[in-house]
Amino acid sequence: MQNILTGVVLHRRPYRETSSIVDFFTREHGRLSAVCRGVHGGKSAKSQEKKSLLQPFQALQLVFSGKSDLKTLVQVESDGRGFTLQGNALFCALYLNELLNRLLPADIAFPVTYDLYLASVLRLSENQSMEAVLREFEIHLLADLGYGFSWHEDLQSNTEIEPNGEYYFTLEQGFQLLANADKSKNRFSGESVLKAARYEWDKESLSTAKRVTRMALKPLLGDKPLKSRELFQKMEQTK
Structure with missing residues (x-):
């Protein structure tokens, strides 16, 4: 059978x-x-x-x-x-599909990611926070594919991230404490990093998670643009 x-x-x-x-x-x-x-x-x-x-x-x-x-x-x-999806929720779900189709290796089971995908599409269909749904899915997907990193620890000093600290992020070494004189563009407040780790979303933590996951996904996706993102941008331009 x-x-x-x-x-x-x-x-x-x-x-x-x-x-x-x-x-x-x-x-x-x-x-x-x-x-x-x-x-x-x-x-x-x-x-x-x-x-x-x-x-x-x-x-x-x-x-x-x-x-x-x-x-x-x-x-x-x-x-x-x-699931019935319309407007921005539809484009977000198409983005999830495109991530999976481009990043998942063939014929290897990812059951937790599958369950999270269905839960994420359900949340989008219920008009829950689209940014939160996308960031949580991206963070999980990176970890499930073996490209995860700690959102709690400064890997250079092996100390916990401090809420009052300023940190920068690299793909090779994760979050590291930022020297006062360093004007790195990839700087993030420790508080926003820790909130993202706990999925406690506000404007700053969502922005931090979006910037970090975009940096982490870029080498995996390569230079080919995401079609779902292009479609969304075209729709926004016609409004």
Whole structure:
């Protein structure tokens, strides 16, 4: 019997006349890609149902065949969890999808990240703080991928970060106490770093987390721009 996996659609692109290649994020096997036949052009109820299911932000039950990197989707059903997203919340969720599709290695399970993804999309659908949702997801994803760093400790001196201190951040050494004469652009208050570590969000801690995670993600994402960010910027320009 073929295993039933739980997963979501990250990205879909046309393939030949009636098929799509879909990138999935599954709880059991992580990111994988599959050919999904009969998605385009078909007018049957079964074809229309499959097309409606293979959309982002719906939790699915999936059966695949094949042992190659590109599998074949055999069966897809809803597991009853779907999320309605509009406006900025939609762009934020697309950003999460793009992060996962570009950063996750293929065929390696990240079950905690999968559960957090669904929880994050739910929070976005409920119009909770988008900045908080994104920062918490980025911090977790970096750690789960093995690129995490301490938000509590000055790694150079092996001492705890002090709320009244000023710190700078580097990818190689994390947060380090800033000398008074140093005018580093990457300076952060100890208080904002510690608040970010505890997910206690205010304007300064959100700004600190955004700047730090952006620095940490940049070498992993490379120079290719994020499409979700470009779409969001275009939307903002048309307002």
